[in-house]
Amino acid sequence: MAKKIAFIYFLIGILWISSSDTLLDIIAAFLGLNPSIIYWIGIFKGFFYVGITSLILYFYLRKSFRKEADQRIAYQRLFEENPIPMWISSKKEFRFLAVNQAAINKYGYSREEFLKMTIMDIRSASEIERLNNYFQKVSADTPDDFIWKHQTKSGKEFFVRISVMETVFEGTASRFASSTDVDEIIKTQQANAELNTQLIAYKNRLENILSSVSDIIWSCEIDSFKINYINDACTSVYGYTPDEFLTNSDLWFSTIIDEDKAIIGENYKRLLKEGHSESEYRIRHKDGSIRVIYDRNVLVRNQEGLPDSINGVSSDITKAKELQEKIIKDEKNMHALINNTEDLIWLVNKDMQLVVGNDPYLKRIEKITGQKPKQGDYVVYKEKDYALWNRFKVHFDRALAGEKAHFEDSTNFPNEGERIIEINLTPVTDQKGEVTDISCFVRNITDRHLNSRKIKLQNDSLNEIAWLQSHTVRAPLANIIGLVQLINHDDLNDQNNQKILKFLEEESFKLDEIIHKIVQKTKQVPGVSLQKKPTSEL
Known part of the structure; x- marks a missing residue:
């Protein structure tokens, strides 16, 4: 600006001198002025030029100085009153040369304290090392905008964004810096980064979990049934990979047995109406085998409340269905087995309450009491037959202790008289080995006892x-x-032979009596007959 003013002043001076001298010569020649007058007019012309230009320069410079002063004051106010902490530090010594009020408020130091400090004093030891490394590598291409960690007078650390501009302050090479508090932003970013890391880890764990479960977890669009997600379990259940399902929206429906496709339609209607549904249908595996699938679906709505997608879990229950059918068949066979007997079989809990019984037991109890027994009924009433209850309780407690109990008892049945029964009590345990129920088995052994007596x-x-x-x-x-x-066979007329014959007769009668007695005893033996069999049976 100074050169520009000097050049303009020089140019106007040359123009004034040359033009004014030429004009003066013309006027002097025209008026016939003597040289002395012309001399004084020339002197006055010079004074006039100097006076006029001095006034012009004075007013111009005064205006410029005022403008500069106003700008300085404005810049001073912009610096001092700016809500962003700012300072000026020497480029060589890093000493604070000026700080604004925002910096004083933010960092907790007074202005006097700041002016005795360097920019190192508002940093922790680790940040000072980082700052030294920065100044060693700084160049014209180095960005002037960095994130740093500062600390206040109380020791509280926070993140700031520092913008730096080189300048000259009071004749000293300096750096002008502004400090923007980005602590919340950085900490939020760090928290988000940590959260994102956790989410990625959680996603990976979830993917691993979903890949390890045997159930198919899937999600599809509500209208097109396009699969958006499906886990690896589909490969073992359907024979098709997740990629095959993701790229072919018709694949899933094509695997369903034709007879069961109507089930899918009904399930879809129920899903739209109730928001959730369950269904069971058959599919054809890629290898041609038939599988039974159990589906549980949930309708997902968007922010407007409109149906958006379907999330579901599908389980291969083929083996479970086969097992269920086997259990039903075995149960029927078991019922037929335990009901096709005259023995009484029933199960009671630890309080002697009926859990279940076979048909002979139920009919027998109904015949005795006149009422058909039901679950929860007591099998032995203490008030009705204390003696029977007491005998049963002794062996029942043995079974509760985990011991098999076997005993015989006699009881009178209406219209049947006394009956001898055999009772077996067997403890039923759970997976922990604790007794939960007692299995009871009663058999009528009256005939067996009678046969034993016979x-x-x-x-x-x-x-x-x-x-x-x-x-x-x-x-x-x-x-x-x-x-x-002793008989004399040579002389049959021997008198001794007569005596011997008499003795033989006596002994024969004795033998006959004994044989008769044996025959009578034999007739008394149960099941023995002395009737002569026909010759044809011999």
């Missing part, structure tokens, strides 16, 4: 007959054999 009587009679045969029969038989040997 056999005992028969054995006693046979033993007596055997004793008669082995002891009583032997004496007269031995006598007869001895007497026969």
Whole structure:
């Protein structure tokens, strides 16, 4: 600006001198002025030029100085009153040369304290090392906008964005810096970054979990049924990979058995109406085998409340269905087995309350009490038959302790008389080995006891007959054999033969009596008949 003013002043001076001298010569020649007048007019012309230009320069410079002063004051106010902390520091010593009020308020130091400090004093040790590295590498291409961590007088650290511009302050090479508090932004970014890392880790864990489960987890669009997500379980259930489902929106529906496609339509209507649905249908695996699928679906709505997508879980229940059918079949067979017997079989809980019983048991109890037993009924009433309850309770407690109990008892049934029964109590345990129920088995052993008594009587009679045969029969038989040997066969008229014959007759009568007695005993043996069989049966 100074050069420009000097050049303009020089140019106007040259023009004034040359033009004014030429004009003066013309006027002097025209008026015939003498040289002395012309001299004084020339002097006055010079003074006039100097005076006029001095006034012009004075007013111009005064205006410029005022403008500069106003600008300086404006810049000073812009610096001092700016809400953003600002300072000027020496480029060489890093000493604070000026700070604004916002910096004083932010950092907690007074202006006097700031002017005794350097920019290192508002940083932690780690940041000072970083700042030194920055100044060692700084160049014309180095960005002047960095994120730093500063600390206040109280030691509180916070993130700031520092913008730097080189300048000259009071003749000293300096740096002008503004400090924008970005602590919340940086911490939010750090929190977001950490959260994003956690979300990525969570997503990976979720993907691993979803890939490891045997159920198919999927999501599709509401209108086109285009699969948006499906886990790896689809490969084992359907035989098709997730990519095949994602690229072919018709693949899933094409796997459904034709007879079951109507189920899907009904399930879709129910889903739109109720927001959730369950269905069971068959699909054809890629290898041609038939699988049974159990679907659980949930309708997802958008912000406007309109149906947007369907999320679902599909389970392959083929083996479960086969097992269920086997259980039903086994249960029918078991019912047929336990009901096709005269034995009474039932299950009670630890309080002697009925859980379940076979048909013979239910019919027997109904016949005795006149009421059909139901679940929860007590199988033995203490008030009705204390003696029976007490006998049953002893063995029932043994079963509760985990011991199998076996005993026999006798009881009177209406219109049937006394019956002897065999009772077996077996504890039923859970997976922990704790007794939960008692299995009861009762069999009528009255006939068996009667048969045992008959056999005992028969054995006693046979033993007596055997004793008669082995002891009583032997004496007269031995006598007869001895007497026969004494007979004189050479002289039948021998008088001793007459005596011997008499003795033989006596012993024969004794033998006959014994045989008669044996026959009578034999007739008393149960199940033994002395009737002569026809010749044809011999």
